[in-house]
Amino acid sequence: MPFPSSPAHRWRVPPALPVVKLVGAVALTALGLVLSGGDPVALVLALVVAAGLTAWAARDLLLPVRLTADADGVTVIEGFAGRRRLPWASIEAIGVARRSRFGLTAETLEIDAGDSLHLFGRYDLDAPPDEVAETLRAARPD
Template sequence: MDAEASPVGQWRVPAGVPLAKLAGAVALVAVGLLLAEGDPVQLTLVGLAVAGLVGWALRDLLAPVRLAVDPAGVVVVQGFAGRRLLPWATVERITVDRRPRLGLTTDLLEIDTGESLHLFGRYDLGAAPDEVAEALQAARPA
């Protein structure tokens, strides 16, 4: 089945996330130009950081749908902007991993196929990982 077939549900990066990354890149350029004072090493480091942020934002714009579900299985993003169908038969577990870190709790949706582990956070999905896990479990054939 084609990974682009009509999904039952899909989750995408919120529109504000790539915009925030691009705004961060612009701010980094401005701060870098003000503070680097023509130093080629500092300008190079700022340039690399800006290129990384722009690349990260570009990925969000080119492949905003990170996860989709249809009767055949789960479609996940693979590589920079590719897609991969995980048939239901290969999906062993769908869980939410909750970890406290620096006073905050981080939730990650985990889709385990035995051979690969796919992790998605709130900013990948545009929804709470708990809600997405419930939707995936509901869409999974009995």
């Protein structure tokens, strides 16, 4: 299967996910205000967690694309908001890891670049990791 003629494939966070995180942050703030009962520690804890959710949602809104692939290689998100370009020659393996726990199975796309391992879950890609791995393998020059 040849790589499509499009300049790049892009995988991004589902558009609804940052909204859910922001709603959760607002709900935590409201619950902290209502249920703290004058306890400043409970209120501060709720506000800290809400701030963390807000920062996480902001990252999803500002940098929604987690992975791109083109004829020259892939670009992955690295750290909180950085990007790293990986030429195809530096990629040693592309695979999907499956882990079961408590009756639930989680799949993770793994891109092994030798000195670094890049992991992407279903909600990083808005696609099943199996499909993304197949597309990346097809995109890779022989």
